[in-house]
Amino acid sequence: MLSLQHISKFYQVGGTRNFVINDISLEVEAGEFISIMGPSGSGKSTLLNIIGMLDEPSSGYHYFAGETVHQLKDKQRSALYKKYIGFVFQAYHLIDELTVYENIETPLIYQDFKSTERKAMVADMLDRFQIVGKKDLFPAQLSGGQQQLVGIARALIAGPKLLLADEPTGNLNSKQGEEIMQLFKKLNKEDGVTIIQVTHSEKNAEYGSRIINLLDGRIESSKQL
Amino acid sequence: MIKNYLKIAWRNLVKNKAHTFINVVGLSLGMAVVMLISLWIYDEELSYDKYFHNYERIVQVMQHQTINHNTITQVDIPIPLGAKLRQDYSQNFKYLVLSTYTDQHVISHGDKKLNQLGNFMQAQAPDLLTLKMIKGSRSGLTDPSSIMLSASLAKAIFGNADPMNQLMKIDNTLNVKVTGVYEDMPQNTSFSDMAYIAPWDLFMSSDPYLKRAATRWGNNSWQLFAQLNPGFDVNKVSADIKYIKQRALLAQGDKVGNEFKPVIFLNPMSKWHLYSAYSNGVNVGGKIEFVWMFGIIGLFVLILACINFMNLSTARSEKRAKEVGVRKTLGSDRKQLIGQFYTESLLMSSLAFVISLMLVQLALPWFNQVAEKQLVILWSTPVFWIIAIVFSLLTGIMAGSYPALYLSSFKPVKVLKGAFNAGPYATLPRKVLVVLQFTVSITLIIGTVIIFRQVEFTKNRPVGYGREGLIQAQLRTEVIHKHFDAIKYDLLKSGAITNIAESNSPLTGVWQRESGLSWRNKPPGLQDDFGIIPVSFDFGKTVNWKIIDGRDFSKEFLTDSSGIILNESAARFMNFTHPVGETVKKDGRDYKIIGVVKDLVMSSPYERVTPTIFFIIDYPGNIVSIRINPNMSTHDAIAKINAIFQQYDPDSPFDYKFTDSEYAQKFDDDERTGKLAGFFTVLAIFISCLGLFGMASFMAEQRTKEIGIRKVLGASVFSLWQLMSKEFIVLVSISILIAIPTAYYFMHGWIRHYYYRATLSWWIFAITAIGGLLITLITVSYQGIKSALTNPVKSLRSE
Numbered sequence A: 001m002l003s004l005q006h007i008s009k010f011y012q013v014g015g016t017r018n019f020v021i022n023d024i025s026l027e028v029e030a031g032e033f034i035s036i037m038g039p040s041g042s043g044k045s046t047l048l049n050i051i052g053m054l055d056e057p058s059s060g061y062h063y064f065a066g067e068t069v070h071q072l073k074d075k076q077r078s079a080l081y082k083k084y085i086g087f088v089f090q091a092y093h094l095i096d097e098l099t100v101y102e103n104i105e106t107p108l109i110y111q112d113f114k115s116t117e118r119k120a121m122v123a124d125m126l127d128r129f130q131i132v133g134k135k136d137l138f139p140a141q142l143s144g145g146q147q148q149l150v151g152i153a154r155a156l157i158a159g160p161k162l163l164l165a166d167e168p169t170g171n172l173n174s175k176q177g178e179e180i181m182q183l184f185k186k187l188n189k190e191d192g193v194t195i196i197q198v199t200h201s202e203k204n205a206e207y208g209s210r211i212i213n214l215l216d217g218r219i220e221s222s223k224q225l
Numbered sequence B: 001m002i003k004n005y006l007k008i009a010w011r012n013l014v015k016n017k018a019h020t021f022i023n024v025v026g027l028s029l030g031m032a033v034v035m036l037i038s039l040w041i042y043d044e045e046l047s048y049d050k051y052f053h054n055y056e057r058i059v060q061v062m063q064h065q066t067i068n069h070n071t072i073t074q075v076d077i078p079i080p081l082g083a084k085l086r087q088d089y090s091q092n093f094k095y096l097v098l099s100t101y102t103d104q105h106v107i108s109h110g111d112k113k114l115n116q117l118g119n120f121m122q123a124q125a126p127d128l129l130t131l132k133m134i135k136g137s138r139s140g141l142t143d144p145s146s147i148m149l150s151a152s153l154a155k156a157i158f159g160n161a162d163p164m165n166q167l168m169k170i171d172n173t174l175n176v177k178v179t180g181v182y183e184d185m186p187q188n189t190s191f192s193d194m195a196y197i198a199p200w201d202l203f204m205s206s207d208p209y210l211k212r213a214a215t216r217w218g219n220n221s222w223q224l225f226a227q228l229n230p231g232f233d234v235n236k237v238s239a240d241i242k243y244i245k246q247r248a249l250l251a252q253g254d255k256v257g258n259e260f261k262p263v264i265f266l267n268p269m270s271k272w273h274l275y276s277a278y279s280n281g282v283n284v285g286g287k288i289e290f291v292w293m294f295g296i297i298g299l300f301v302l303i304l305a306c307i308n309f310m311n312l313s314t315a316r317s318e319k320r321a322k323e324v325g326v327r328k329t330l331g332s333d334r335k336q337l338i339g340q341f342y343t344e345s346l347l348m349s350s351l352a353f354v355i356s357l358m359l360v361q362l363a364l365p366w367f368n369q370v371a372e373k374q375l376v377i378l379w380s381t382p383v384f385w386i387i388a389i390v391f392s393l394l395t396g397i398m399a400g401s402y403p404a405l406y407l408s409s410f411k412p413v414k415v416l417k418g419a420f421n422a423g424p425y426a427t428l429p430r431k432v433l434v435v436l437q438f439t440v441s442i443t444l445i446i447g448t449v450i451i452f453r454q455v456e457f458t459k460n461r462p463v464g465y466g467r468e469g470l471i472q473a474q475l476r477t478e479v480i481h482k483h484f485d486a487i488k489y490d491l492l493k494s495g496a497i498t499n500i501a502e503s504n505s506p507l508t509g510v511w512q513r514e515s516g517l518s519w520r521n522k523p524p525g526l527q528d529d530f531g532i533i534p535v536s537f538d539f540g541k542t543v544n545w546k547i548i549d550g551r552d553f554s555k556e557f558l559t560d561s562s563g564i565i566l567n568e569s570a571a572r573f574m575n576f577t578h579p580v581g582e583t584v585k586k587d588g589r590d591y592k593i594i595g596v597v598k599d600l601v602m603s604s605p606y607e608r609v610t611p612t613i614f615f616i617i618d619y620p621g622n623i624v625s626i627r628i629n630p631n632m633s634t635h636d637a638i639a640k641i642n643a644i645f646q647q648y649d650p651d652s653p654f655d656y657k658f659t660d661s662e663y664a665q666k667f668d669d670d671e672r673t674g675k676l677a678g679f680f681t682v683l684a685i686f687i688s689c690l691g692l693f694g695m696a697s698f699m700a701e702q703r704t705k706e707i708g709i710r711k712v713l714g715a716s717v718f719s720l721w722q723l724m725s726k727e728f729i730v731l732v733s734i735s736i737l738i739a740i741p742t743a744y745y746f747m748h749g750w751i752r753h754y755y756y757r758a759t760l761s762w763w764i765f766a767i768t769a770i771g772g773l774l775i776t777l778i779t780v781s782y783q784g785i786k787s788a789l790t791n792p793v794k795s796l797r798s799e
Helices: A044-051 A074-084 A100-110 A115-128 A144-156 A174-190 B002-015 B017-046 B080-088 B151-158 B200-204 B208-213 B234-241 B244-252 B255-259 B288-315 B317-329 B334-371 B382-407 B412-416 B428-459 B484-494 B539-543 B558-562 B568-574 B634-648 B659-665 B668-702 B704-712 B717-751 B762-789 B792-797
Strands: A002-013 A016-028 A033-037 A059-064 A085-088 A162-166 A194-198 A210-215 A218-224 B058-067 B070-074 B093-099 B103-109 B112-121 B133-136 B146-150 B167-170 B174-182 B196-199 B223-228 B263-268 B470-474 B497-503 B530-535 B547-550 B563-567 B583-586 B589-597 B612-616 B623-628 B656-658
Touching (some): A100 B002, A115 A144, A174 A194, B080 B223, B112 B151, B151 B174, B234 B263, B288 B428, B288 B668, B317 B382, B317 B412, B428 B717, B428 B762, B484 B634, B568 B589, B668 B717, B668 B762, B704 B762, B717 B762
Parallel strands (some): A033 A194
Antiparallel strands (some): B058 B223, B133 B174, B146 B196, B563 B612
């Protein structure tokens, strides 16, 4: 599904290069569920952002769904990204001014779905996540776990092939976290969504099919479960 | 998509009430100002005199004359010019209409007597002016004993009765018959004052003196209006008739007249109102300067409001940044985000537009009073709506561009990482805009203060006579003159007055000027131009002038009928060391200077005092000046004076004016400018302060954490307040430094036009600067102190 080859990301500080990602190569097959672990500052989030095309590497080759990402123009990259990738954040990042319903609907608007289609798709998603009763509430009226559910629903609404999650349970208590992980597992198994998550928790990492440990911008170890 | 934009825009407006309030109020004030000024400009510029169908072809015949190398331009022309043009250039002109100035006359019908402004004009006047006849036809003036009335005057005299063919009297002497009633000419026309038109020939037959004037090329006391035939160009015809008067004077053998090098030209109607100022024979604009000035001020006020919008939007960018980041990760294009932010600003500007309509409706009565206009919102004019709506869209785009482009440029990775720091230069544009706002505001303050100060300064100019307790009345018949001594005796006996005098000009004007006088050692070639004021013996005692050399007129000296009194300026002009006893020759007669008085300010108080000579009057004067007895109430005194005048002259209304209020009228124009400028200045400052307040509150919000930490570390409220206010004080100080030279430059140019003028003292600038800083401090302190007083535990816990 995607392939990173000799990817580096560095910042020039004075005369020296400060590497955040240092020559990482990584192959991800469709249907995998990968957990990226590592101490703070090891480059987990940066790697995830590069995979999600939110950030650009300083050097290296990036292939995604048969496209040569590092050669694409911004517009093409953005189109590719819109089509295939969904994002889940630690801080949920819901739009405060929009209701649950509208938050979930937003990606569809940007992908030019018709109004009737959107309605059906959002209704379906609300139903699937059992949050129909909360559709007219604003994010501030929800608990953290509920907000993250909405965040995941929003990430999934356009049917992405790849779900990227940056510490999705970081702001949740353990019970809520577990629920989210169960959901991820189900999505991966039943819907075939490829998932890459960044996490600090050993326990959550074990929901995945592969665990990658980063240290100082390099892959320290990779373990198939 | 649009629906979604609108929804989120609306929710943002509702959610941030303070922010919305500041923006909408600011923008609607800005728009209201622009709308008021546009209506005013429309009235002044675009629609003025357009009432006349032949607007494009109507001209006034005018002349330049040169006196001592100074060219003056005047509407006043001699009578024979009309006939000469008609004779030599008949193919150029469709109509040529000689006219008197618009002057007051007593119009009466039976017992109804009204003092009204009107003109004597030649018979083609109604065709020239394309009068809209309600009764009668435009040929009504061909009968030499006719009168045409405006609808409102007809109504005032005849009520609902038919005025046609009714007999009337003008000044109790001229018998006329009503031959037409025309619709009142609108207020935004050059002839709006004219309540009636009477035939020119009737006027010419009213006084034997006019028979002589009709042949004199040197007597410039009339007006001439004309309409060009199609195909004739104003400039071309002007060039053709340029020397017509000089040639005529030469033929008449009038050498003195030709010394003034009279140049005749046509002034098209489009230039009458806004371009009436001439300097040395060249048109230098006129009221158009006000149109420009207020147009620019209006635009500036609107820009100030737009700046508020830009600044507050970008100041809030940290809050919006997250939304931008999320939307981008959800697949939004930059274009779509720009669209969304534009929707917000357009929604805001539409809201402001609706409110501004209400504000204008509310402000119009007041504005009309100050501007002496009758403006209305053009509710039923589609063009008004089109322009207004396009204009509010433009305003929305102008206000929204910077935030839309700036906010949509955020990179999602950066803003979603949490601590979004826009960098040290992100606030620079905001600072520049605040400086711009305050530069404009402070420049306006200084300008307004200087205008008011100039008016006040000139009001306090010593006028050389006692203004208070003096009234003046215009005499239209000879009755008062014939019985002058008897009337004076009665008035004094009644105790209503202390003195009364006749003169040919009021104290507030110089109605007669002459040149060609001679005196000992007059340098050859020196051209002279004196104000000539014939007065009765008691004039000086009545107006309380101040003799500084020689003596006043006195009946005890039989020779005083050929004695004259000079004002200081005349004495200086004649260059006499001891003027008293010298002789001045006028019209072949010798006059002896018996005294010199301190300059009397009779014409414009802003101008140099005209060299003026006072003679003893030997014909009926135009004006009586009356000094009211200070021991009697003005009301009682006037009642008594009125009764005595009515007793001697029952056919004329006793129409008096207070000299001090007549004098005050000379300041009307400048006071109006000052008031309007003041009004716009207050709005500009208010809008700028609104913006500052908004900025201060966002800044306080942003720095909550910093302030919390500082408090924990032991900072005092005072030092925190200092910290919060410092930045704004620095910005406003920069504005002051820019505004002072700017204002000095413009106001120096403005005030230079006045001969009698206040100095641009440093304290005006100093006080404005201090005032500007104080306003800033007050505006930003509320937020500063509020956040300094917040319990740090609260602000730190939320982190």
